[in-house]
Amino acid sequence: KAGVTQTPRYLIKTRGQQVTLSCSPISGHRSVSWYQQTPGQGLQFLFEYFSETQRNKGNFPGRFSGRQFSNSRSEMNVSTLELGDSALYLCASSLGGWPQSGELFFGEGSRLTVL
């Protein structure tokens, strides 16, 4: 069974630009969560989608947005990039039920560098 696939793996942007990251979940998983990982703040929850609906959201500004498609693939977008957005962005999928939604299967991440 293929794991969670994230693209691109690495990208460099400049301040003010926007970026879109993509995530393909494990087949059969309908929930996709996104996390930001930085050395200072650790792993922080961005949002979770299930069946194309955002069910949960973390404490990030509105510049961070996401969506999920009917095939469960998900994208997240960060607009007006700031230097502090440099991070590893992790996507995780799960079956989405409760409490199994905490059993996350992570991708390898997209490393974003903002210059």
Next chain:
Amino acid sequence: AQSVSQHNHHVILSEAASLELGCNYSYGGTVNLFWYVQYPGQHLQLLLKYFSGDPLVKGIKGFEAEFIKSKFSFNLRKPSVQWSDTAEYFCAVTSNAGGTSYGKLTFGQGTILTVHP
């Protein structure tokens, strides 16, 4: 708000030594608890989980963790570590509140374990 504290940032052991990594959380309600592990060059993966029932849970590769509700703790243990256990370990918690918790784990800062052969 929930928070998770992992007491040790970096633990260094020799092979065959016993391991205990501390994890404490702050949350007044019912919780689900997890340990995730990230081996060098690999993605985060679930090591073990606690939802309810027996507070002593066993995971992969000989790891176990004990949930002590009165101490708000979920410490990870292994009786005898191997060089291949070198990794970063993350404790995580989610409240058992259904709708407000879907996909949302609060992670500790992680503990780097280095095992010398």
